[in-house]
Amino acid sequence: MKYFECTSCHHQIYFMDYQCDHCHSHIGYVASEKYMGTFKIESDATWVAQNTSFKSTLFKPCRNYSLYQNCNWLIPADDDNVYCESCQLTHTILDLSQAENITYWSRLEMAKRRFLYLTQRLHIMPRPKKSDTDPYGLRFDFLMPNDDQPVLTGHANGIITLNASEADVVYREKTRENMGENYRTLLGHFRHESGHFYFNVMQYLHPELIEEFRLYFGDERLDYSEALQRHYNEGPPLNWQESYISTYATAHPWEDWAETWAHYLHMMETLETAYYAGISIQGNGTTLNQLNFEECPIGAKDFEATLQNWVTLTFNLNALNRSMGLADAYPFKLTDTVKDKLRFIHRHLLTFVFENNHPS
Known part of the structure; x- marks a missing residue:
């Protein structure tokens, strides 16, 4: 697995984490970008990416995060899906x-x-x-x-x-x-x-x-x-x-x-x-x-x-x-x-x- 770093403090972050251990920034994996991102939460449905290399800026958490805090993947805010690419596979x-x-x-x-x-x-x-x-x-x-x-x-x-x-x-x-x-x-x-x-x-x-x-x-x-x-x-x-x-x-x-x-x-x-x-x-x-x-x-x-x-x-x-x-x-x-x-x-x-x- 690749090594990822927090955009805010540049410390290493882990694939399964929800927050950076060092600066406590919100983090998550964006499958469409194939990378972990650091985010500022503006609302429950609007997370702003701090990664300047991302194609999109606005994302939303997977529904399984919103309801159960059981997923750290995010999807573009304008995506019609409410579940991420991983949770869509769970039937x-x-x-x-x-x-x-x-x-x-x-x-x-x-x-x-x-x-x-x-x-x-x-x-x-x-x-x-x-x-x-x-x-x-x-x-x-x-x-x-x-x-x-x-x-x-x-x-x-x-x-x-x-x-x-x-x-x-x-x-x-x-x-x-x-x-x-x-x-x-x-x-x-x-x-x-x-x-x-x-x-x-x-x-x-x-x-x-x-x-x-x-x-x-x-x-x-x-x-x-x-x-x-x-x-x-x-x-x-x-x-x-x-x-x-x-x-x-x-x-x-x-x-x-x-x-x-x-x-x-x-x-x-x-x-x-x-x-x-x-x-x-x-x-x-x-x-x-x-x-x-x-x-x-x-x-x-x-x-x-x-x-x-x-x-x-x-x-x-x-x-x-x-x-x-x-x-x-x-x-x-x-x-x-x-x-x-x-x-x-x-x-x-x-x-x-x-x-x-x-x-x-």
């Missing part, structure tokens, strides 16, 4: 008469906004789903399960459903332990499930890539239900680490794609943050390579250098975490086979570009 939310649901909904939306930031940087930000048959739109349903209605997190036909219990840290950690996973986050859910959506987009826009996809991920025509049942009954195959990023990736080519897609997004945002922070690592000259950015990793021409930087960065992130007595920040291993899958994604990422390629 179903929780029962907000229950106080804890407001907290869970807030956490879900924060993770979604961070996910969408990266899709915008990659030029693949989805638009709201217009109809059940719309193959290019996306919507999110946040649902809380009960005794009569369980909720499974998943994707189907451009609709991503998230079990809102995942926003409960204790629930999520217990689920991670029960599933034998070494990583489980809200952001990871958004990135994984979006992989299924973007696979569908690839099929619609460029079906000629499917044969190449099968070389790396396998034949997606394999019966999904049977494959998933076999995975839960038998577990991953022996030596799965040689070819897959996670045990769940072994279940079916669709899941292998979604898991690898999520890791590509993890890689891009984390490396972009390191790039804008100016982080470099000397390396030891033998087994650990240096980290040196010749270009921003987003859209990098030299993906081999990006992969090398990722291995070096995550090794050191894990070492720093262990120094604090924490679990590894990135508890995964990239084998040559997994790297080939990541290369496929990077090579064909422009296939998914939405700003110019997909129907409105």
Whole structure:
């Protein structure tokens, strides 16, 4: 993620913040400008941008900020929409008469906004789903399960459903332990499930890539239900680490794609943050390579250098975490086979570009 600064005091501001910690100016993200702004509030519906580089001057807060203080994105004051580009994608939310649901909904939306930031940087930000048959739109349903209605997190036909219990840290950690996973986050859910959506987009826009996809991920025509049942009954195959990023990736080519897609997004945002922070690592000259950015990793021409930087960065992130007595920040291993899958994604990422390629 880029580093942003407050226009008023020039201190660093963070993507999820509503106010500058230093001067207390009001701040927010303007998707149309692809940047964080500093604002002077003239009225509830009129915020004046202090960023002189912005094309517009007058903005309004998203309705979910006005009603719930649950969104820090703004839209131009003359926009007909009352919801921002992120909140327009949310179709179903929780029962907000229950106080804890407001907290869970807030956490879900924060993770979604961070996910969408990266899709915008990659030029693949989805638009709201217009109809059940719309193959290019996306919507999110946040649902809380009960005794009569369980909720499974998943994707189907451009609709991503998230079990809102995942926003409960204790629930999520217990689920991670029960599933034998070494990583489980809200952001990871958004990135994984979006992989299924973007696979569908690839099929619609460029079906000629499917044969190449099968070389790396396998034949997606394999019966999904049977494959998933076999995975839960038998577990991953022996030596799965040689070819897959996670045990769940072994279940079916669709899941292998979604898991690898999520890791590509993890890689891009984390490396972009390191790039804008100016982080470099000397390396030891033998087994650990240096980290040196010749270009921003987003859209990098030299993906081999990006992969090398990722291995070096995550090794050191894990070492720093262990120094604090924490679990590894990135508890995964990239084998040559997994790297080939990541290369496929990077090579064909422009296939998914939405700003110019997909129907409105």
